[in-house]
Amino acid sequence: MNLREELARVLAPFQGQKGATIPALQKVQEKLGYLPEEAISEIAKFLGLSKNEVYGVATFYAQFRFERQGEHVIRVCHGTACHVRGSPRISETLEEELGIKEGETTKDNKYTVEGIACFGSCALAPVMVVDNKIYGRMTAPKVKQILGEYQGAK
Ligand code: FES
Known part of the structure; x- marks a missing residue:
């Protein structure tokens, strides 16, 4: 069809x-x-x-998207608590690993990376969300480890 x-x-x-x-x-x-x-x-x-x-x-309406999204959507929180505790480093690591900036999707359509405002889980700062799963107290090595898990899953 x-x-x-x-x-x-x-x-x-x-x-x-x-x-x-x-x-x-x-x-x-x-x-x-x-x-x-x-x-x-x-x-x-x-x-x-x-x-x-x-x-x-x-x-x-913010709910509508005009670009195709990847199979997995990775969101990095840029609220104050997350920013102070290192979210810029999380974004940098994603950029290094996936070769895309926030707002972009990888060529193979596997990942979209987005920045978000406070996710409401500040106690876990810095926070990264993959699809609907929250990952707290993020570090650069943890980003690599989580990406590895998603790579391995397919
Ligand atoms: S600032 Fe990131 S969850 Fe609140």
């Missing part, structure tokens, strides 16, 4: 419903993991809106 057919299937229940932009965006993101330009065009067509109107809604 090509992308257009897949989108047509996901979007069928929203046909002509101009007010359904958010649920339509959510459904497509759930299916594809992000919102490529073609998906925005199709959503606009299905709802009877312009592409700009759909983009206007999508960019307003």
